[in-house]
Amino acid sequence: MKITFYGAAQTTTGSMHLVEVNGKRILLDCGLFQGHRKEAFEKNRNLPFDSKTIDSVVLSHAHIDHSGNLPQLVRQGFRGRVYARQSTTDLCDVMLRDSCFLQKRDLEYVNKKRKRDGKRLFEPLYEESDVNALMQLFTPVHLHESREIAPGVTLTFFNAGHILGSALVQLDIRSNSGRNHKLIFTGDLGQPNQPILRHYEYPQGADILIVESTYADRLHPSADDIESRLADYLKYIDRRNSKLIVPAFSVGRTQQIIYYLNKLLKKGGIPSGLKVYIDSPLSRKATGIYAKHREVYNDEALNMLASGQDPLSFPNLTFVGTPEESMALNETPGPMVIIAASGMCEGGRVLHHLKHAASCEDNIILICGFQAENTLGRRIVERRETIKILGEEVPLKAKVEVINALSAHADKAGLTDWISNVKGDVKYAFAVHGEIEKVSAMADILKEQGILNVAAPEPGQVFEIG
Ligand SMILES: [Zn+2]
Ligand SMILES: [Zn+2]
Structure with missing residues (x-):
């Protein structure tokens, strides 16, 4: 099997990782890059693959840096299923429409200036009709339900405790080469003991981990007061x-x-x-x-x-x-x-x-x-x-x-707690979703847990896993 880290690689936004196994191409998240307008616009518009070749998407949660480029994927020809929890689907329905609205308003401002300067006007990344088409592709998967999403690939969601609907993604893989793998992707891992939401879970036995790093280098202040x-x-x-x-x-x-x-x-x-x-x-x-x-x-x-x-x-x-x-x-x-x-x-x-x-x-x-x-x-x-x-x-x-204690992301202590409780016989671990100093801190945490093959992938970096 092969994993390519296209987004949230040595940066925080644009979460997007491609898993290729048994001749199928499964995308984990399809998030929007956020940052300087021009650079983000180029990256979001030019997906790094032909959308028609993607077989399915597994969505960890509804935040725009994880879901926000799904309408673009559909606009460019993707017609497969998007697997997500129902609560994530419901949130995407309102958040992606809001994203259309914000883009439109932003472009009105930019285009007014471009028109004055005689420059070519920008088109929005996607429109509400793309969101409508996308919503038809959402396929709900319940927490803890095992669903075969490709030959030899079974998906299970676990609680990530980050926002409503946020899930840890587990893929149980029987590859045609005869190798079995259990891949776990955190999406975004929540801060333990947040109000309203349940605590993240500890799925067991992973040999491949993809872990977020947002606050891998710091501890949150106490929420007591x-x-x-x-x-x-x-x-x-x-x-x-x-x-x-x-x-x-x-x-x-x-x-x-x-x-x-x-x-x-x-x-x-x-x-x-x-x-x-x-x-x-x-x-x-x-x-x-x-x-x-x-x-x-x-x-x-x-x-x-x-x-x-x-x-x-x-x-x-x-x-x-x-x-x-x-x-x-x-x-x-x-x-x-x-x-x-x-x-x-x-x-x-x-x-x-x-x-x-x-x-x-x-x-x-x-x-x-x-x-x-x-x-x-x-x-x-x-x-x-x-x-x-x-x-x-x-x-x-x-x-x-x-008040700094309301973070929705686990800090260094939370991430370490999670990893030390899920590790099975982890052979490969990848630190994503953070600037270079954060993914480096995450890589150190992973190495301290005794994992030998640890990487903080560069954008577009490919890993062949036997
Ligand atoms: Zn998030
Ligand atoms: Zn995120």
Whole structure:
């Protein structure tokens, strides 16, 4: 058999690995490269193979860096099956349409400039019709169900504990050459003891591992004080009749925050009458999908349900509808909490909330996710004196608070725990999904576990496995 690492190879985004066995070509993930616009656009448009030659895709989870180029695969002629859990399929349905919408908006801006300069206009990577065609190809596979996806290749999903629907991918392979293999691909491995979701599992007996490396070189801070810190911020804005603005990713982070607020409410930690608004259409849809798939909940979330409390809803929680209703919040006096996308403040409704709230020292901006360089979110974390929002320089006088413990990825301790518990007789291990220093750190962890053949593949690197 042969494995080629096309994406998330010495980089974080664009997860895509090709397994070739028994004359079949199986793609693990088909993610979108994210980064500098021009480079990402070229990479995403020019798939490194003829899409028609791919027999099937196994999708680990719905995040765009894992699923976001599937519509392009279909646009270029792929007609095989896409194997994923039902919850992942449901999330892809809304996230890929959102991706179309974001691309369109982004291109409108770019093309306006190109038109002025007399340059050729760009086409979107894919359109909603491609997403429609793709959704027909999704084939649900339940957790722990064994499904033959090619002659001699059986797929089983295990919990990855990362976001709703996230799965560890296990392929049991009987190759025509008579060799048997068990390949396990982590997709993204979750942080243990996250709210809502079940803990990742430890499938046994792998001889080939493909492991993500996002936080292989660091330990997360303790999550112990998240609730008490949130309670302090709520008291603060309640006393001042001000606003707590939380930029948050629509899938995963928003639901985590709703869950923590819900727990606080139960303990009497939310001042009565304090309103909480979720202001992002994608967040509303994603929360609906989380609410539908209760089979993924952990014991704490299930106990909450059993006691009559919905983990993702509470009386003072409102999902904001139209853009006009969103804008109206600007003029509505506090106290209130507004949770809005995008998570790094690069677009979305959070921008106009920040624009209105940043200059008042009574407000709090709470950052609770990784903020990449050159994003507005990063400039807020750096507490710049002024920040440019929607074309306007705004003084940053609001309090800026940062909670770093909400990561959806396992850190060095989690990754080491997982590997030390799944290793069978691992012959080959590959570190993916991280910049060079992260995959190197992951390679060190793998070697410390006694695995002899460890690699951090370069983009396009091919490995023949006997
Ligand atoms: Zn992910
Ligand atoms: Zn990822």
